[in-house]
Amino acid sequence: MDKHVNPELRHDFTLIFDVTNGNPNGDPDAGNLPRVDPETGHGLVTDVCLKRKVRDYVSTVKGDEERYKIYVEHHVYLVDSKKRAYEAVGGTKGDNKKADEAKMWMCRNFYDVRTFGAVLVGKKGEGYNCGQVRGPVQLTFARSIDPILALDLSITRVALENPGDKPREDEGELAMTGTMGRKAIVPYALYLAHGFYIPSFAEVTEFKESDLALLWEALQRMWDLNRSASKGLTSCRGLYVFSHDSKLGTAPAHKLFEQIEVNKREGVASPRKFNDYVVEVNDRELPEGVTLSRFCEG
Numbered sequence: 001m002d003k004h005v006n007p008e009l010r011h012d013f014t015l016i017f018d019v020t021n022g023n024p025n026g027d028p029d030a031g032n033l034p035r036v037d038p039e040t041g042h043g044l045v046t047d048v049c050l051k052r053k054v055r056d057y058v059s060t061v062k063g064d065e066e067r068y069k070i071y072v073e074h075h076v077y078l079v080d081s082k083k084r085a086y087e088a089v090g091g092t093k094g095d096n097k098k099a100d101e102a103k104m105w106m107c108r109n110f111y112d113v114r115t116f117g118a119v120l121v122g123k124k125g126e127g128y129n130c131g132q133v134r135g136p137v138q139l140t141f142a143r144s145i146d147p148i149l150a151l152d153l154s155i156t157r158v159a160l161e162n163p164g165d166k167p168r169e170d171e172g173e174l175a176m177t178g179t180m181g182r183k184a185i186v187p188y189a190l191y192l193a194h195g196f197y198i199p200s201f202a203e204v205t206e207f208k209e210s211d212l213a214l215l216w217e218a219l220q221r222m223w224d225l226n227r228s229a230s231k232g233l234t235s236c237r238g239l240y241v242f243s244h245d246s247k248l249g250t251a252p253a254h255k256l257f258e259q260i261e262v263n264k265r266e267g268v269a270s271p272r273k274f275n276d277y278v279v280e281v282n283d284r285e286l287p288e289g290v291t292l293s294r295f296c297e298g
Contacts, residue, residue, distance in 0.1 A: 003243045004293040005213045010249040011197040014240045014260050015050075015142070015219055018190045018274055022232015025049045026184065033184045034150045041147030043189050047139040050193060051116055057222040058111050058214060068214075071110040071118060081110070082120060082128035093127035103131040107205040114205035115215065136202035137215060142193035145262050146271060148186050155181045185232060188272045194257055199247045216241065220296040237274055239295040240281065250289035259286065274298070 004011065025045040026032035035044040055070045062068035071081055083093075085105040091098030107114040117135030122128055197212070216239065223234045242256040259282040268276045283292045 001209060002293075003291050004216065004241045005209050006243070007202050007207055007209050007212050008199050008247060010199055010244040010247060011212075012242045012244075012249075012253040012256050013195045013197070013219075014238070014257055015193045015195065015236070016190065016238035016240075016262065016279065017142070017193075017223070017234060017236050018188065019186055019231070020188050020233040020273075021185050022234060023184045023186065023230055024189070024191065024232075024234055026230075031152075031182070031184075033152060034148060034186050036148060036150060037143070043144035043148035043150075043186060043191065045142035045191055045193070047141055047193075050139050050142065051112070053222040053226050054115075054215070054218045055112050056226050057218040060225050062111070062214070066109060068111045069109055071106065071113050079122060079126055079128060081106070082122060082126075082130050085109075085130055086128050096129050099129045099131050102128070103133060104206075106130050107133060111211065111214075114207050115211065117201075117205075133205060134201050135205060136198045136200075136207050138196050138198075140194045142191040144189040144191050145277065146189070146264065148189045149270075151185050151187065153183045153185065155183050157181070183230065190237070190262065190271065190274065190277055192262060194253070196253060216295065235274075236296045238279060238297045241293040241295070242286075243291045243293065245289035245291075251287035255287070256290065259283065259292075 003009065023032070023034050024043070025035050027035045035046065036042065037044060055072060058068055059070045059073065071078070082102065085102040086092065086095070086098060088105050089098050089101040091102060103120060106118070106120060112118070113120075113133055113135070115135050115137045117133040119132050120130035121132065122130075201207075219239050220236045223236060240260055242253075244250050261280045261282075263278055263280075264271055265276055265278055271277060279297070281292070281294065286292060
């Protein structure tokens with residue numbers, strides 16, 4: 001077994017990705033403009049956004065397999081999945097004695113529950129309490145290496161919506177132009193996020209070697225199966241997995257993350273491509289008992 005897919009060891013990882021002419025994570029409180037740190041101007045992508053893409057990737061490549069269903073899915077009622085869990089373990093609505101069994105059923109059948117954890121208590125009076133799960137995989141917000149330039153662009157549509165809509169006069173000629181809209185983009189930004197895998201939590205959720213291998217695969221390829229015009233060109237530029245020799249780990253995570261530095265090349269004022277940056281990985285001074293696995297570089 002390769003060390004980086006051993007579920008009995010601790011792993012800390014760094015994910016680097018970039019976006020070109022797209023909005024990697026819109027902020028609904030700011031008119032869907034790209035999320036930004038207001039003090040520094042650096043771009044942000046939430047952990048929830050990243051986990052959504054992992055979920056979508058797993059659903060696409062493993063959706064037909066029962067063990068890899070997704071709990072937090074598009075256009076579904078969460079209570080339906082918890083009801084299935086109760087029925088599977090022979091419980092009835094309101095029977096909290098079956099909560100632990102139902103929780104384990106959820107872990108075994110839903111990849112995102114046993115990976116990221118979930119609050120499965122539900123609303124008061126719902127009657128299907130499956131408890132809470134603390135997942136072994138946790139992610140930080142991604143932050144851009146440099147401050148971002150968020151552009152809010154006007155867009156138009158040449159067609160009208162309904163026959164009753166009135167065309168406008170444009171320079172003396174009849175112009176059939178529809179309602180104007182907005183599109184927010186970042187011309188270019190390089191983002192960096194950190195993640196953690198805790199094996200003691202994996203034992204509880206029955207997270208296995210195949211699950212860990214699928215996670216590394218998803219982090220590298222999830223953008224290729226989740227394209228949209230609004231997202232622009234988003235690509236994985238590096239996944240670096242620090243694997244420890246033990247369950248508890250042999251070095252603090254922040255010390256390992258400091259071994260990876262990303263900086264603009266000299267003379268570059270406004271980065272517009274990945275090659276405007278230099279990624280330096282110091283794998284010669286790793287603490288004893290830590291191995292670095294490098295994926296999807298460049």
